[in-house]
Amino acid sequence: MIAPSPLVAASPVAVPPVLEVRDLKKHFPLRHGWWKRGAIRAVDGVSFSLQPGQTLGLVGESGCGKTTTGRMIARLETLTGGEIHLNGQDITRLGGAPLRESRRHIQMVFQDPYASVDPKMTVVETVAEPLAIRGLGTRAERRERAHQLLGLVGLDPTFGSRLPHQMSGGQLQRVGIARALALSPSVVVCDEPTSALDVSVRAQVVNLLKEIQERLGISYVFISHDMATVRHVSHQVAVMYLGRIVELAPAEQLFKDPQHPYTRALVSAVPIPNPRLEAQRPVQVLEGEVPSPADPPSGCHFHPAARWRRTSAKCRNPNFA
Amino acid sequence: MTTLLDAQVRYVPAPALTPGAGATPVLSVRDLHTHFHASRGLVKAVDGVSFDLMPGQRLAIVGESGSGKSVTAMSLLRLIGYPGKIAGGQVLLNGRDVLGLSTNELNAVRGREVAMVFQDAMTALNPVLRVSDQITAPMRRHLGISAAEARRRGIEFLRQVGIPAPETRFDAYPHQLSGGMRQRVMIAMALSCNPKLLIADEPTTALDVTIQAQIVELLKRLSDAHGTAVLFITHDMGLVARFADLVAVMYAGRIVEIGPAATLFENPRHPYTQGLLRSIPPMTGPRPDRLMQIEGAPPDLAKPITGCAFAARCLHTVQRCLVDRPPLLPLSAVQEMHAGHATACWVQPDPAVQPPTSMASSGVAA
Numbered sequence: 001m002i003a004p005s006p007l008v009a010a011s012p013v014a015v016p017p018v019l020e021v022r023d024l025k026k027h028f029p030l031r032h033g034w035w036k037r038g039a040i041r042a043v044d045g046v047s048f049s050l051q052p053g054q055t056l057g058l059v060g061e062s063g064c065g066k067t068t069t070g071r072m073i074a075r076l077e078t079l080t081g082g083e084i085h086l087n088g089q090d091i092t093r094l095g096g097a098p099l100r101e102s103r104r105h106i107q108m109v110f111q112d113p114y115a116s117v118d119p120k121m122t123v124v125e126t127v128a129e130p131l132a133i134r135g136l137g138t139r140a141e142r143r144e145r146a147h148q149l150l151g152l153v154g155l156d157p158t159f160g161s162r163l164p165h166q167m168s169g170g171q172l173q174r175v176g177i178a179r180a181l182a183l184s185p186s187v188v189v190c191d192e193p194t195s196a197l198d199v200s201v202r203a204q205v206v207n208l209l210k211e212i213q214e215r216l217g218i219s220y221v222f223i224s225h226d227m228a229t230v231r232h233v234s235h236q237v238a239v240m241y242l243g244r245i246v247e248l249a250p251a252e253q254l255f256k257d258p259q260h261p262y263t264r265a266l267v268s269a270v271p272i273p274n275p276r277l278e279a280q281r282p283v284q285v286l287e288g289e290v291p292s293p294a295d296p297p298s299g300c301h302f303h304p305a306a307r308w309r310r311t312s313a314k315c316r317n318p319n320f321a
Numbered sequence: 322m323t324t325l326l327d328a329q330v331r332y333v334p335a336p337a338l339t340p341g342a343g344a345t346p347v348l349s350v351r352d353l354h355t356h357f358h359a360s361r362g363l364v365k366a367v368d369g370v371s372f373d374l375m376p377g378q379r380l381a382i383v384g385e386s387g388s389g390k391s392v393t394a395m396s397l398l399r400l401i402g403y404p405g406k407i408a409g410g411q412v413l414l415n416g417r418d419v420l421g422l423s424t425n426e427l428n429a430v431r432g433r434e435v436a437m438v439f440q441d442a443m444t445a446l447n448p449v450l451r452v453s454d455q456i457t458a459p460m461r462r463h464l465g466i467s468a469a470e471a472r473r474r475g476i477e478f479l480r481q482v483g484i485p486a487p488e489t490r491f492d493a494y495p496h497q498l499s500g501g502m503r504q505r506v507m508i509a510m511a512l513s514c515n516p517k518l519l520i521a522d523e524p525t526t527a528l529d530v531t532i533q534a535q536i537v538e539l540l541k542r543l544s545d546a547h548g549t550a551v552l553f554i555t556h557d558m559g560l561v562a563r564f565a566d567l568v569a570v571m572y573a574g575r576i577v578e579i580g581p582a583a584t585l586f587e588n589p590r591h592p593y594t595q596g597l598l599r600s601i602p603p604m605t606g607p608r609p610d611r612l613m614q615i616e617g618a619p620p621d622l623a624k625p626i627t628g629c630a631f632a633a634r635c636l637h638t639v640q641r642c643l644v645d646r647p648p649l650l651p652l653s654a655v656q657e658m659h660a661g662h663a664t665a666c667w668v669q670p671d672p673a674v675q676p677p678t679s680m681a682s683s684g685v686a687a
Contacts, residue, residue, distance in 0.1 A: 061529035168618045198385035199556050203600035203614035210611070225530065228559075232602035232612065255604060269534040271559030273601055275582045278562045285538055286531045289499055 016088060017049035018186050018219050019073065019106075024082035026068050030294055040294045042068045044243035046082070048236075050187065053213065055220040057234030057251065059227055059266070061290055064240040070189045070223045074108045075099060087186060104134070107180040111192035113172035117164050123150065123175050124160040130182040149178040152215075153208060170201035174208065181212070189221045194229060206233060227270045231255050239263045242293055242301040262302045345416065346373040347517045347550045348397070353410035355389075355396045362623040366392040366405070368574035371649075374567075376517065377548040379541075381561040381582070383597070384571035387619055390554045393571070394520050397552075398431055415517065433463040436511035440523040442503035446495040452479075453491045456510050463514045478509040482539055501532035505539070512543060519544070520552045525560065537564055558601055562586060567661075570594045573620055573630035576649055580662030589672050590652060590664040592635045629667070637668045 024046040027039035043065040050056050058066040071077040073084060075091065083092045091102045107130075110116035117126050127146040131137060137145065147157050153174040164172055173193060180188050190209065194202040206229060213220065224230050230237055234251040239260065247260040258264045268284040291297055355367035367389045374380050382390045395401055397412050399419065412419040414434060422430065436459075439445040447455060456478065457471035466474070472491075479487035482505040495503055504524060511519055521540065525533040541564060544551050553564055561568055562582065569579040570591065578591040589595045599613035617634040620626055629635070632642040649665040 061531060170618065199558075199597060200385055200600060200615035201618070203612040204616075206602070207611050207614055227530065228602040228604050231604060232608055252608065265531060267604070269530045270604060271534075271537075271557070271563040272604055273558035273562045273586065273598060275562040275565075275586050278559075283534055283538065283563075285534050287535075289501055289532065290529075 015051055017085075018052045018087055019050040019221070020083075020085040021049070021069075021073065022047050022083045022085075024069060024072060024084070025080040026065070026072060026077060027080045038294055040292075041243050041296060042293055043072065043080075044293075044296070046238075046240070046243075046245055048238055048245065048248060050219050050221065051235075052186070052219055053217040054235040055213065055222050055233050057230035057237040058221060058223045058240060059225065059230050059237060060240035061225065061266075063242075063290060063293060065243040065293070066223045066240050067191055069240070070108070070191050070221055073187075073221060074106050074189050075103065076108070100134075104183040105185050106187045106189065107183065107185040109173075109176050109180045109188060109190045109193045112196050113169055113176050114164060116176055117172065117179075119164050121163075122160065123155075123162050123164075123167075126164075126175055127178045127182055130179060134183070145182065146178070149181055150175075152181065152212065153178045168201070169197050170204055173197060173205050177205075177208065177212070181216070181218075184216075185218060187219045187221065189223070191223045192225070193222075195224065195226065202229070209233065227255075227267065239266065242290065242296050244301060246302065260302075344375055346413075347376045347415060348374040348552070349411075349413040349416075350393075350397070351411040351413065353393065353396055353412065354408040355392050355401055356406055356408045358404040358406070359623060364622045365574050366622060367396060368622075370410075370571075370574075370576055372569055372576065372579060374518070374550045374552060376550055377544065378567060379544060379551040379553060379565050380567040380569060381553045381555060381565035382569045382571055383555055383558060383561055385556055385619065387622070388571040389574040390571050391522055394437075394522050394552060394554050397520060398435055398437060399427060400437075429463070432459040432511075432516070433514050434516055435518045435520065436514065436516040438504075438507050438511050438519065438521040438524045440526050442500065442507045442527075443495065445507060446503060448495055451492050451494055452498070452506050456491075456506065456513060459510065460513050474513065475509070478513055479506070481543070482506075482509045482512075483535065484509075501528055501535065504528060504532075504536055508536070508539065508543070512547070512549070515547060516549060518550045518552065520554075522554045523556075524553075526555070526557075533560070540564070558586075558597060570597070573626065574622060575630070575665065577631065577666070578662075578664040579649070580664075581660075584662045588662075590662070590669045591631075591666045592637050592668070592670060593631050594664075595670070595672050596634075629665075637670045639668060641667045 024043055026043040027041050030038045030040055046069055048056060058069060060066045068077060072079055079092060083090060086102060086105055089102070094102055124143055124146045127149050128142040131142045131145060147160060150157060150160060155171065155174050159171065193209070194205050197205060209220065210233060222230060222233050231251050236248060237251045237254045238245045238248045239262065241262050247254065247258065247263045254263065255267055258267050265284045265286045268282065272278055272281065351371050353367055353370045354365065357364040357366055370393055372380065382393065384390045396407050397419065399407065401407055407420060414430065419430065453472065453475060456475040457468065460466055460471040460474060461468065476487045476491050479491060484490050484502060484505055490498065498506065525536050528536065537560060540551060543549065555561060565582045568582050568585045569576045570593065571577065572593050578585065578589065578594045585594065586598070589598055596613065596615040600615060602612055615634055620630050626646065628643040628645060629647050632638045635642065647665045647667050649663050651663045
């Protein structure tokens with residue numbers, strides 16, 4: 001089996017990881033008719049660990065399992081297999097009150113800011129809701145904390161009484177971030193937090209997330225298909241393909257010297273905003289499409305000739321190391 | 322309602338821009354205005370847009386949502402429905418004004434001379450018709466060929482756009498194809514009557530980056546092979562660099578900067594273009610501590626705009642920007658270098674100089 005947490009071995013820091021994930025699996029059962037049964041292996045053995053104050057970027061194409069991984073870490077999705085350790089505690093099988101308690105430490109920011117807030121709640125109510133659910137503080141104290149959080153994410157207190165439809169996407173995403181921070185979590189899973197935003201607003205949110213990390217020392221799992229943004233915010237980057245991590249490396253190194261053929265193709269597919277460089281750069285166009293996770297190829301998921309025409313004995317059973 | 326300012330905004334590209342000098346543009350847009358009568362007032366979504374597109378040329382229109390880039394594209398084929406209205410201007414297609422055509426004449430243009438590829442292939446294709454029906458329909462109508470001939474050509478087009486085993490896919494329904502394949506089907510449909518102009522409205526935004534690279538290469542190859550002019554709408558500056566000969570940057574319903582891609586990326590003269598380019602995290606080299614960000618949000622187009630629409634977010638605003646709306650004017654500097662490069666800015670800051678406040682806080686309280 002995969003050796004757990006390659007990151008710990010690689011990291012010179014002796015600080016225990018805030019989040020450790022071992023051999024995470026999620027299979028969605030599938031029925032083809034009466035007797036034939038199978039499963040979509042959305043996530044199929046993912047391991048990594050995350051240091052305090054650091055960001056792990058998860059990149060990959062749609063269907064590679066990056067969002068499912070994020071949702072499992074936040075325990076919004078049940079696990080088929082594997083373990084999740086948060087601050088040294090195994091939260092994999094927690095339920096009821098202990099699970100609710102553990103959720104204080106791990107929060108989520110979603111892609112679509114309009115879809116992830118209640119349209120009938122004011123901004124202050126939205127941000128204070130996690131506190132209210134846990135019965136923390138009095139109403140007045142919660143309001144005050146909410147205003148504090150709005151200040152932290154760079155929103156004027158006057159926004160407090162607004163409703164979601166009265167705000168822009170960028171402003172509302174700040175509300176989503178404030179809500180995620182309300183319980184002072186140690187890990188925030190950001191699932192495509194900038195993908196629904198306009199280019200000029202994207203940089204605002206990315207800068208905000210980085211500043212918050214510097215100030216509060218929280219860790220992010222940053223899920224995105226935007227390679228440039230992931231490179232910018234992450235300390236480590238994991239590239240996922242068909243439910244598995246195919247490469248994990250420090251951000252700058254991964255983009256400078258990608259080792260896995262899929263990573264190389266992915267990096268070369270991202271256009272650079274410079275026509276002169278673009279004209280010189282060879283674009284490695286992958287042929288075909290990602291195979292179905294219901295029927296992944298044997299051995300290395302990337303090997304079948306459909307997408308990558310160089311196969312070797314090694315590709316039959318790669319060991320992630 | 323042509324005012325002096327509108328007349329000034331008229332931008333006529335320098336002849337040096339056109340590859341075959343003397344050639345007539347396939348598309349010539351002059352002072353286009355498209356308005357929407359919304360409950361909150363008159364929204365001037367497109368507010369005086371002019372540009373030329375030569376045969377075989379690829380123009381990218383970039384801008385954020387609400388900048389008017391899609392409405393511009395839709396206006397070219399008069400695809401603007403209630404409560405929108407094309408309020409003025411000219412759309413000259415090979416010298417003929419599309420805005421003055423009768424419905425019959427317009428139907429003869431749509432799909433024949435000008436074809437369109439939309440962002441979301443799933444909603445653009447008819448879900449209850451087979452690919453074969455949808456791809457042969459324009460050929461049957463415009464080219465008057467037999468069903469058998471249309472079928473033969475249709476399969477050939479599917480092969481050209483890189484669909485494996487096109488004979489078996491030809492009779493599939495759209496839902497049986499993947500997103501990338503559907504986009505290819507739309508491109509095949511669009512090119513089936515060999516149009517002079519292809520309008521592609523964010524054709525790759527919904528696709529993964531590896532599929533996006535495939536589609537962009539395909540569009541490039543096909544436009545080179547057939548000499549089709551392409552109007553490409555996107556918000557991705559990287560794609561622009563990969564694909565376009567010419568770039569037009571739109572903001573608040575107007576083109577604020579236009580020019581050959583190489584020149585515009587090298588020497589962006591509008592603060593908005595500069596901001597867009599600086600806000601993109603680099604893929605190589607050292608990572609900046611912070612990204613340059615454009616503060617604030619675009620203006621409400623239902624409210625009248627005095628002065629430059631970008632002034633409130635701009636780091637270079639001077640007094641004149643607040644009162645006087647800048648027209649799109651050719652760069653006055655060394656003409657050779659800036660042929661066809663025009664910008665709508667009174668200041669035109671030097672792109673080599675980093676603005677002093679680019680490190681402004683994103684608003685985190687101290």
